[in-house]
Amino acid sequence: MFDVRPVLYVIGLLVVALGLTMLLPMLVDMAEGRGQWPVFAESAMLTVFVGGLTALACANGVREGLSIQQTFLLATGVWVTLPLFGAIPFVLGETEARFVDALFEAMSGLTTTGSTVFTGLDTLPKGLLLWRGLLQWLGGIGIIVVAMVFLPELKVGGMQIFRSEAFETMGKILPRATEIASQISVVYVSLTLLCALCYLVLGMNAFDASVHALTTVSTGGFANYDASFGVFTGPMEYVASIFMVMAALPFVRYVQMLNGHTGAMHRDAQARGFFFVILALVLVASGVLMSIFPHHWEQAFREALFNITSIISGTGYSSVDYMTWGPFLIAMFFFIGLIGGCAGSTACSVKIFRYQILIASIRTQMRKIRSPHAIVLPRYDGRTVGEDVLNSVMSFFVIFVVSLGLTSVALGMTGLDFVTSVSGAATALANIGPGLGDIIGPAGNFATLNDVAKWVLILAMLAGRLELLVVFVLFTARFWRG
Known part of the structure; x- marks a missing residue:
């Protein structure tokens, strides 16, 4: 049995940080004057106490590096523990949510899924x-x-293709995390502030601009209104679309650009592919909308751009009920959600690079069929794709499809209809937000689902956010034997 103290130490520190973050909404509630600030004061004290006690109890077990097993456990443990504490304000606050609903909302938040079980958002504190x-x-x-x-480092789903040669050993995982987090944080905070400023200039009040900037740049999609982003139309949809795209691009390229490599983003195969896919989808959707509905071309383009960008990036905002756009576009929206943004971004789902590697592999196989004796290797972004990366990507696709099927069946067994079950499974595993249909579609939410269905979706959101294998490996006996 490996030592879990280093894992619990890091989790404890992150829980403390989460508790301290609760002081911000406490101050906002105090300023609003609705008497809700004690909710966050109590939640913060409990969270900081438990997190601090855990960190202190495990501090003597901290070592310089983490083993592979410890790293797997840490990645999953963080996303299991933080939602538990993040749910406390929803239980104690005005929502008076039951535990399953509070945990669903917190898990949806921290995994940036954006599905919600709350109604009456317009009047919440x-x-x-x-x-x-x-x-x-x-x-x-x-x-x-x-x-x-x-x-x-864990070679999950082909992600090892982005491995930096400067940090090859697992022993340097924590120093590397600190270094990368500090560099990325500058970009992340800057994008958030710029997004909030743009919203503010275009007419949002300061509070709405701040919250929606947080959920836009994180590609999370929580909104302050039951109508989601539908209360903001026109230029704000363009601004939101721009920042959703920016958040779905690889953040390491922003860091490189700030360090003088101005062409880093343009040279990235993911980014180029992502832009191409969005452009193609928006043009198709705009054309369909203009042929079906008496829309002005600008409105058709704007609504297509905003909602497609929202779904492909995994943000999950909706400005209109696209369930009224006809069966072709409804089906297209389902598959758009299974594309996703770029690796190393806040976006979710399968990710563009995996499709690019899959296509490269198919092309290679076709060339081998034509020329059996030729030595042909798949290439991605100017590099040869190794066998381990190729196998990892293929395994991810298989596991994703199997997980989608099993989750859909599990939801169907709770009494949900076919469309709700399949789209609910997809939106949870791909961390998108809204599903399809009258219940969980863009005009609905997840409040009316039964508790078993909510638990299934909570687990699916967790597994999907951590690329499936990070969670699934914990259920193998060999993992615990070390």
């Missing part, structure tokens, strides 16, 4: 609305670090 935004914002920066530090 500002502290709770800010807390939802902060959960997503913290989850966004957290998943960037996980995607850039942990997953490449």
Whole structure:
């Protein structure tokens, strides 16, 4: 049995940080004057106490590095523990949520999924609305670090192709996380402030601009209104689309650009592929909308751009009910959600690079069929794709499809209809936000689902955010034997 103290120590420190973050919505509630500030004061004290006690109890077990087993456990442990404490304000606050609903909301927040079980958002205390935004914002920066530090080292889903040669050993995982987090945080905070400023200039009040900036840059999608982003139309949709795209691009390229490599983003195969896919999808959707509905071309383009960008990036905002756009676009939206953004971003789902490697592999196989004796190797972004990367990517696709099927069946067994079950499974595993249909579609939410279905979705959100294998490996006997 390996030593879990280093893992618990890091988790304890992160729980303390989460508790201290609760002081921000406490101050907002005090300013609002609705008497809700004790909720966050009590939640913060409990969270800091438990986290601090855990960190102190395990401090003597801290070593310089982490083993592979410890790293797997840490990645999953963080996303299991933080939602438990993040749910406390929802239980104690005005929402008076049951535990399953509070945990669903917190898990949806920290995994930046954006599905919600709450209604009446327009009248909730500002502290709770800010807390939802902060959960997503913290989850966004957290998943960037996980995607850039942990997953490449753990060789999950082909992510090792982004492994930095400067940090090859697991023993340097924590120093590397600290270094990357500090560099990425500058970009992340800057994008958030710029997004909030743009919203403010275009007419949002300061509170809405702040919260929606948090949930836009994190590609989380929590909004302050039941109508989601539908209360903000026109230029704000363009601004939101721009920042959703920026948040779905690899953040390491921003760091490189700040360090003088101005062409880093343009040279990135993921980024180029992502832009191409969005452009193609928006043009198709705009054309369909203009042919079906008497829309002005600008409105058709804007609504297509905003909602497609929202779904492909995993943000999950909706400005209109696209369930009224006809079966072709409804089906297209389902598959758009399974594409995702770039690795090393706040975006979710399968990710562009895996499709690019899959296509490269298919092309290679076709060339081998034409020329059986030729030595042909798949290439990605100017590099030869190794056998380990190729196998890892293929394994991810298989596991994702199997997980989607099993989750859909599990949801169907709870009594949900086919569309709700399949789209619910997809939106949870891909961390998108809204599903399809009348219940969990863009005009609905997850409040009316039964408790078993909510637990299934909670587990699916967790597994999907951590690229499936990081969670699944914990259930193997060999992992615990070390």
